[in-house]
Amino acid sequence: MADLRRLAGALRQHGGEVREAGPGDVVDGVPATAVARPTSAEGVVAVLREATAQGLATVPRGAGTALDWGAPPERADLILDTTGLDRLVEHGAGDLVVVAEAGLPVASLLETVRGAAQELVVDLPPDRLAGGSTVGGLLSTGASGPRRLQRGGVRDLVLGATVVLPDGTRASSGGKVVKNVAGYDLAKLLTGAYGTLGIVVRAAFRLHPARPDRAFVVGSGPLADVAAWARDVVASQLAPAAVEIDRPAGSDVAEVAVLLEGTGDAVGQRAEAAAGLVGGRVQAEPPRWWAALPGVSTGSTSGGVETGGATLAKATATLTGVAGLLTAARAAEQRYDVGIALRGTAAGVLHAAVTGTPEATALAVGHLRAAAPSPREGTVTVLRASREVRAALDAWGPVGGLDLMRAIKRQLDPGRNLAPGRFVGGI
Template identity: 70%
Template sequence: MSSVTAPDLTALARSLDGAGEVREAGPEDVVDGVPAAVVARPTSVAAVSALLRTATGQGLVTVARGAGTALAWGCPPERVDLLLDTRGLDRLVEHEAGDLVVVAEAGLALRDLQAQVGRAGQELVADVPRERLEGGSTVGGALATGVSGVRRLQRLALRDLVLGTTVVLADGTIASSGGKVVKNVAGYDLAKLMTGAYGTLGVIVRAAFRLHPMRPARAYVLSTGPLAEVAERARAVVASQLAPAAVEIDRPAGSDEATLAVLLEGTDDAVAARAADAAALVGGAVGEEPAWWARLPGGEVLAKATATLTGVAGLLAAARAAEQAHAAGVALRGSAAGVLHAGITAPDAAALASVVAGLRAAAPSPGEGTVTVLSVPAALREGLDVWGPVGGLELMRAVKQRLDPGRHLAPGRFVGGI
């Protein structure tokens, strides 16, 4: 990477050619504790291209920001010379209701996108955590952080609904892949490559997604019990013919019990019948949407834990054991199919590292599960392996070298210092 130089605001502003604005950063312009020097808000793809070409030419490090609902996720960047605010790219480019396809710019808030396609009785099953949705989480931010929501059980994760993307590389190159119709999957890998890369490979500026028709009715079935029993009930529902839209588990910190919540969607009569069958299967009852539904668990530290379907019981047990061994709190919440979030409170950095190690022991390999620390206060970060074992790291570094050889895009934010 080039040596650190002061950003030339005049040149950066000129590069936008009137399509956006550039300003000095304020105290609120911080990425996980690292202050920015300059903030730019381009309003067109061409302006993003010209801006990045100019910034890279100046040797600047650029970090993209949407609504900022997950800027503390991942690792702090090495520095932030230019904070690229994507919210100037906030247009719904195209909505082909007949094809169940939408094309949106990266700075469009997901809640606004949902409102627009909802008028046609359709939805993008993004299901970002409710805190982020309410905070204005954007299309680009959701992709960059690789979110997966409660309804991924049937409709998969957001990355699987991407039909195509347009990204801008560090040198200003505009690259597109995929298409906007479901049958066209050419170039689909680029979209997956950018998803979950925390903006370290390119800046997502536009994406096309597959939509789903809204289902007219839904019902929740709730069941509470000992950890092992709830895990077994959850497995039974997932393996059943009930076709649940979501099967979620909530285990509060310090508790020997968990709550199972099953979501059924469809037509009124069918949902009612399936809900009754689900209640009988899990020994529960039909109820209201729980207050914790689609929300992140509380705690100083947020981690994402994955496991096989059979491994969820092990994660629940590991959370309780870690609490008892290290005077910590570990709330666990998420999909019974194996994608959960842990909210951890620990007395010190050493205890936190031990808690995370205990959870990783229950998810022993990238093939069987992982535990990634998404956000952690600086005081607890010392000695903590945020990412854990990662398969294919050398390949990831090679991709970074190919797409961003000068390490101008958010260096240090992703695994292995990428």
Template identity: 70%
Template sequence: MVTSTSPAAPVDLAALNRSLDGAGEIREAGPDDMVDGVPASAVARPSSVAALSALLREATGQGLVTVARGAGTAMSWGNPPERADLLLETTALDRLVEHEAGDLVVVAQAGLAMRDLQERVGRAGQELVADLPPERLAAGSTVGGALATGPSGPRRLQRLALRDLVLGATVVLADGTVTASGGKVVKNVAGYDLAKLMTGSLGTLGVIVQAAFRLHPARPERATVTRAGPTEEVARLARQVVASQLAPAAVELDRAAGSDQATLAVLLEGTHDAVRSRSAEAAALVGGEVGEAPPSWWARMPGGDVTAKATATLTGVSDLLRTARAAEQEHGAAVAVRGSAVGVLHLGITAPDPAAVAAVVGRLRAAAPSAREGTVTVLVAPPELRAGLDAWGPVAGLDLMRSIKNQLDPGRNLAPGRFVGGI
């Protein structure tokens, strides 16, 4: 589904500035202030939660559409919004609020860069296992931005995805209401786990201003076992590693576009002796080589004009790899596949025209025909390739999701159209 855009609403900059009451700044938007090709009219950068709340209340009162922005590393994800009258930057909300090292809990504001959060908890020998793509980390991806996009990194195999590590979140709704749910908060919204609800919603339900996370102790040693070979064989070996007693921290696959070969990378973490022993066992199991560092492609998005996320069952990963190769041959496309052998992968798709892109995505979805068996979601696609492209595919519970949008943002003032079903 391609979201159509509407003309921007008139913006009363003076009233928006008054709402900040000196806690932040507002300016007219420049040529770079866009959301996936949709230009904004104004940009605000509040420096307190109270100012952000008052700003949203004023913007909604003016009938404006507001889109939140952290470091801007994923503004092209999802569909373009219907409008983007006001860009709300969260980067001034960048405090590490609390770090209870003894309880393995950290509380941070939404504008804090994830790399800075990782560095600060790392001083206590701890880590937030988010595993964002290195390119996003380097560009300053924020706590709020990470939650809004719901990343899935290699080490979710043992320690789950970011949404599973969120203990609670404080969120500002479109009408300016500041609300919260989960741990480390004082006021709850009855019936909703806001932290998980907001994760992956692309800012369409509320603006995240603070979140609490569960941390893990950093493991002192690591080793990586790699093995390259025919795609089917590598996928089979990956399943064997996952089913073994090796307790790998991650089992990743990489298949370059157009190739019948793939690479398996198994990450082992723990104490020195345990890692040394288990890596030797893993190398013997897959016939691979042991090294200290993961391969250069580790956790990175594959290249391609279109980026998609695919989920599959453990056995369905082989079907997905096989289908990617078949789709290349049928439609003159290139489909790179990279990600977890337990079934969360990213695809880099390059195809000659919009029809070929849509055909490749449809072919991949046919390999995982239900939400339980797997899904394929288009994350990023340039405008010239969006024609006829359904970014989300079949979605279970869409009516319920629309109902939640209607309850939290009845005026559709927060990034309408970016999320599934035009939410």
């Protein structure tokens, strides 16, 4: 049980508040005892040091738009609310760099750099962006959208980060920082780790100049054809900013959407060439499902029906393996009486929304994993699921380098005080 008086005392001189947890202070079904909301990095240091001294399990939380991703923590004695750390520290427009605190909403950061005709190319799902998803949440989940095809994922865009370790040590790595932890690039190490290694308090990102002109090309056809068209565009000289595939649940047909960005007439010319490759049409606006997770968007090609309690999984594959994922999804539907909506980049990072009984869902996920059979060739990781589904399968599946990951956890968090159990292998 958290000692609120001691936690509040640790935070008092640094600003912020500590309170008892309420009904809404839950991490994927696991209720918290207390919530601390520091307003400075020094406050995070103080409260985390005190929480670890008390033996508490601390789970960081931003806006909570993906708090039910990953696995439920073994316990969540203290939620450390990062929304009090909401400052834009620096925008070096001339250097194409931005530094922000962890609690700053990504939408606010994007709006600021947009004024300098720049952008942070992360393309968060619209529901997360609208829900106030923060810089810390962006890093914690490692989420990236359609334009990762050309610009890379979040791990490629983060230059450095300042983090607080469970014992209160403040450490930094990468660019725009002064103190480094020997042997680790903490910014990249913590990206996608679900808050299990350290709590990010600020991060620096690489920006890109905004491209003023864009065009979309949308085509549709049988699954094998769409996969082949998408491969052709990715391998072409057209330099697409994104090539996305949307395969609605239960369908033998999918859509492919290509984004071309640049300046002037060249964009239109490239779009016409891409239309020839996919047998599609050129349009100014993206399809309604663009950048949205399957099962969430109400403007999907599946008729705009919310899938509600669908199991959300992230599927990766090689460029040539995407066709196998599409085929496997259709086969799993027919074999296990489930629905699988599949959407994402043709380069091999897709999300699947699986609807069905817990047992059938687990079997369907296993079927998809057979199409992406190894960490080298692809994986299928369950992000969001009911407890019944989680009980029926291993949410993470095969993962390479697990022994190394556990060794890093032991070194950075030997007492397992940060979000224990949230990450792969019970980390």
